[in-house]
Amino acid sequence: MLSxxxxxxxxxxxxxxxxxxxxxxxxxxxxxxxWLGEPLALSRQGIYTAAFFVFWVAAMVSSGLTTLLSMSPxxxxxxxxxxxxxxxxxxxxxxx
Numbered sequence: 001m002l003s004x005x006x007x008x009x010x011x012x013x014x015x016x017x018x019x020x021x022x023x024x025x026x027x028x029x030x031x032x033x034x035w036l037g038e039p040l041a042l043s044r045q046g047i048y049t050a051a052f053f054v055f056w057v058a059a060m061v062s063s064g065l066t067t068l069l070s071m072s073p074x075x076x077x078x079x080x081x082x083x084x085x086x087x088x089x090x091x092x093x094x095x096x
Contacts, residue, residue, distance in 0.1 A: 009067055013059035020055040021048065 030047035033040050040047060068076075079086055 005067055009060055009063040013056055013063050016059040017052055017056035020059075021052050024051065024055075 025048065030042075030044045030051075031039070033047065042050065079090065
């Protein structure tokens with residue numbers, strides 16, 4: 001189930017990062033970008049790569065929050081341990 005949820009997060013985020021990359025760099029030239037008034041010390045490909053990963057991480061955070069907020073309270077609060085391995089202080093049947 002975890003791998004399925006990770007794909008729900010990573011795949012749409014990858015597609016959004018691809019679209020953002022195309023849209024942003026259709027309008028901006030990477031060699032004209034400045035950081036604190038200085039030109040970036042990366043090649044065009046380096047800037048494209050760094051920007052893609054920044055876009056991808058931002059989209060994964062957004063997708064991850066959406067996935068988290070779509071979970072039921074039972075899924076969020078359930079105990080991940082089997083019944084026979086739960087600590088003695090765990091008194092609730094569905095959570096620890």
